[in-house]
Amino acid sequence: MEFKDTQAIYLQIADYICEQVLLNKWPPEERIPSVRELAVALEVNPNTVMRTCELLQQQEIIQNKRGIGYFISPDAVKKIREYKKEAFINNELPSFFRNLYLLGITLDELKPHFEKFKKSKFNGHEN
Template sequence: MEFKENPAIYIQIAEYVCEQILLKKWALGDRLISIRELAAQIQVNPNTVQRSYDLLQQQNIISNKRGIGYFIEADAMERILDFKREQFIENELPVFFRNLFLLKIDLKELKPMFDKFVQEHFKK
């Protein structure tokens, strides 16, 4: 996994976990990969993964069953979607709209591009 400068690495790991759930690569109710295993896979300190899992647990996306591991909550999908939508609308959409305005791009022009992107990246 390649990390960006921002946000913090533990947040990027939490976002990665959420993305796997949204893409249905990891099913609701399933046990997550252990902290040590994930840390080894993505080559970070286990404490960083622990911090990611703590964040996800605070958001009620995962839960810890002592001695067994971390599990994806049954309603994790809704919680992730709510959180990510809110973040997108607050942080990314204003920048996107500003660029559309400055570049004089009509929203109607974007629909075919969006459909093509979805087809190429998510419908395989």
């Protein structure tokens, strides 16, 4: 995983875990890789992964089953979508709309591009 300088690493790892859940690679109620396994796979300090797990636990996206590991919460998909929708609407959408306005792009013009994106990225073609 390549990390960006614009956001804390533990938050980028949280985004990665949430994406795995939304793509159903880590389904609800399934065990996720251990802190050490994730740290090795992502080439980060285990303390960074632990900080991520604490954050996701506070958001009720994962649950710690003592002595067994972390598991995806049964309603994790719903919680992730709510959290990410709010963040997208508040942080990214205003800039997106500004660009649409400045470039004279209508929402109707975007629809075929969005449909093409959905077909190419999320029908088994993305890793």
